[in-house]
Amino acid sequence: MHDRKILIIDDEDDIREVAAMSLETVSGWSTLQARSGEEGILLAEQGRPDAIVLDVMMPDVDGSATLQALRSNPATADIPVIFLTAKVQGSDRKKFAELGAYAVLSKPFDPLTLGDQIAEALGWK
Amino acid sequence: MRWSAERAIVAGFTTALLLLVIVGILSYRNTKKMREATDFVQHTRGILDDTRELVSQMKDIETAGRGFAIVGDRQFLRPFVAAEPRVQVILARLNAEIQDPLNRQLLSELTPVVQKKIEATRSLIARRESGMLPAELVDDLQVGRDLMDHIRETAGRMEMREFQLLQERALQADESERQVAYILQVGSISAVLFLSLALFVIFRDLRERNRIEAALRNAEHRFRALIQGSSDIVLMLAPTGEMLFVSPAVERILGYRSQDVQGKNVFSYIHPDDQHLAQDAFRNTLTVPGFAVPLQLRLRGPDSSYRWVEILANNLMSDPGLKAVVINARDVTERLELERLKDEFVSVVSHELRTPLTSIRGALGLLASGKIGDFPDKAQRMLEIAVNNSDRLVRLINDILDLERMESGRVSMHKRAVAIGDVMLQAADLMRAMAEKSNVRLDVHPVELELHADPDRMMQTFSNLLSNAIKFSPEGGTVRFTGEVKPNSVIVAVQDEGRGIPAEKLQSIFERFQQVDVSDSREKGGTGLGLAIVRMIVEQHGGKIWAESVLGQGSTFLVELPLATGESSAEAAS
Numbered sequence: 007m008h009d010r011k012i013l014i015i016d017d018e019d020d021i022r023e024v025a026a027m028s029l030e031t032v033s034g035w036s037t038l039q040a041r042s043g044e045e046g047i048l049l050a051e052q053g054r055p056d057a058i059v060l061d062v063m064m065p066d067v068d069g070s071a072t073l074q075a076l077r078s079n080p081a082t083a084d085i086p087v088i089f090l091t092a093k094v095q096g097s098d099r100k101k102f103a104e105l106g107a108y109a110v111l112s113k114p115f116d117p118l119t120l121g122d123q124i125a126e127a128l129g130w131k
Numbered sequence: 132m133r134w135s136a137e138r139a140i141v142a143g144f145t146t147a148l149l150l151l152v153i154v155g156i157l158s159y160r161n162t163k164k165m166r167e168a169t170d171f172v173q174h175t176r177g178i179l180d181d182t183r184e185l186v187s188q189m190k191d192i193e194t195a196g197r198g199f200a201i202v203g204d205r206q207f208l209r210p211f212v213a214a215e216p217r218v219q220v221i222l223a224r225l226n227a228e229i230q231d232p233l234n235r236q237l238l239s240e241l242t243p244v245v246q247k248k249i250e251a252t253r254s255l256i257a258r259r260e261s262g263m264l265p266a267e268l269v270d271d272l273q274v275g276r277d278l279m280d281h282i283r284e285t286a287g288r289m290e291m292r293e294f295q296l297l298q299e300r301a302l303q304a305d306e307s308e309r310q311v312a313y314i315l316q317v318g319s320i321s322a323v324l325f326l327s328l329a330l331f332v333i334f335r336d337l338r339e340r341n342r343i344e345a346a347l348r349n350a351e352h353r354f355r356a357l358i359q360g361s362s363d364i365v366l367m368l369a370p371t372g373e374m375l376f377v378s379p380a381v382e383r384i385l386g387y388r389s390q391d392v393q394g395k396n397v398f399s400y401i402h403p404d405d406q407h408l409a410q411d412a413f414r415n416t417l418t419v420p421g422f423a424v425p426l427q428l429r430l431r432g433p434d435s436s437y438r439w440v441e442i443l444a445n446n447l448m449s450d451p452g453l454k455a456v457v458i459n460a461r462d463v464t465e466r467l468e469l470e471r472l473k474d475e476f477v478s479v480v481s482h483e484l485r486t487p488l489t490s491i492r493g494a495l496g497l498l499a500s501g502k503i504g505d506f507p508d509k510a511q512r513m514l515e516i517a518v519n520n521s522d523r524l525v526r527l528i529n530d531i532l533d534l535e536r537m538e539s540g541r542v543s544m545h546k547r548a549v550a551i552g553d554v555m556l557q558a559a560d561l562m563r564a565m566a567e568k569s570n571v572r573l574d575v576h577p578v579e580l581e582l583h584a585d586p587d588r589m590m591q592t593f594s595n596l597l598s599n600a601i602k603f604s605p606e607g608g609t610v611r612f613t614g615e616v617k618p619n620s621v622i623v624a625v626q627d628e629g630r631g632i633p634a635e636k637l638q639s640i641f642e643r644f645q646q647v648d649v650s651d652s653r654e655k656g657g658t659g660l661g662l663a664i665v666r667m668i669v670e671q672h673g674g675k676i677w678a679e680s681v682l683g684q685g686s687t688f689l690v691e692l693p694l695a696t697g698e699s700s701a702e703a704a705s
Binding site: 018020021023024025027028031032063092093113114115116117118 | 478481482485486487488489490491492493494496497500502503521525
């Protein structure tokens, strides 16, 4: 797998760290971390990641609002976004898909396959 | 024919009236008869008197004639002069009065004789006056005596005839009096009998009616109390939706007085978003008698706020006493609110639990994988245990959330035409790795059938059952996964060769967190909710699930799914 740069946006420090550890050690990718939507948008503009893993439930600016902001920002509009959420039900999944995310991954995730799941969702490999 | 009080009264009065009329007529006729009788008696008496008087007068004439004939004294002629005109008068009267044909005949016999006698007497007087001697008049006298005898005899016969007539009349009167008396007696007795009967019928009927009335009042009172005491709103709807009856509970639940809403159309109170659903359901109910549709919708109160009610409808149009659709509406606003809160709570809690679990699961998984470094065997073993259990915790939270959502109806099955055989094969494929790891053989015999079902949920069901079967199978054992088509259903069975389930646990294993015994699937990483979830899924498809087992030999889990699954209207609306 090519070297990929993934931006992880989640207000939970530990989750960010574990996700980053997984992508780095298992998939061999590099990561950026943001603890809020606003921070995430800034990092996305600057870092130009290959994909963004975005937590849905965040205080202040939540996942959907962040996604909208990313989409309406020309600098970040074409970066694929994958939602990450603890709330997963069939109907929720649909709703998130409608918002413009490429995929919805559920928490807790399997740390050994997180990278594969992202790659599969975005058609990488 | 059972007589009612009305009939009895009418019959009684009519009869009484009739009898009165009859009595009246009979009385009138009787009176008339009595008058006639009296008249007749008078009439007869008159004739008798006249007849006797006639004879008496004729005797006077006789005596006068004879006296003059013998003595020659003109004094003897006075009676004759007096009597003669009287006799004529009497004769004329008799002629006018006598009706009886026999007596008329006698009269016509008598009259000439009387005239003859008078003439004879006159002639006798004349001859005496002319100077003849009494000795010369002996023949005349004899003739006169003969005539007198004749007169007496005839008159006597006439009298007797009149007496006879009187007697006949008397007898007749007696007879008719007896008849009348008889009729009146019979009439009175029958009247009394009939009226008694009528009274009897009336009283019996009235008693019966009173009893019925009392029973009705009782029943009405009871049912009124029931309806008023019912905490649900009871409605009677006409096919137009007009509310024929609204129970008083509507005041407590919505805030309307029943008289304010009675007569109005129920659909004007239903939330606009629920109109379509309600109309459809009502239409369905009207088509199928007795069809009950459980339905939830919102009703508007006078302050324009809404309350959720759960409706049960029963089509009783065919009942002549009701001719309506009877609705039972239960206020479920609080219940739904509670359920919503519970949903939310479970959702939030699940979410909250999942968040730290993500980090735990992630960190442990990475550690155990060896990608971050190697660990001594014991440490590695501990890490594996940690990973396995955090996995189990994840599954547990998923199952709890799943089960809770299915129970609250929040999850609707996404049913469509599904080739069950394909799902069976997919489930088997999913479980193959696990089976191989446990050295268990999977023997699959899919059934070629299309069902109306939720494919994901069917997958979940079969996987779950297969997973259990594999866990409980001995090494080298076989799990048989089969489908069988029945007339109205299909039965999918998962059979293992494990140690079996005791009979008293065959039902309880489908409940949450149940253990068969100490070493059960929980030991092997199960959540304790798998069968509860599977049962919920099967029931939501209108099916049944049960287990059969022989201790020591194995168990079979059977799922029966109907071929034509009915949809609840809640599903049809979503």
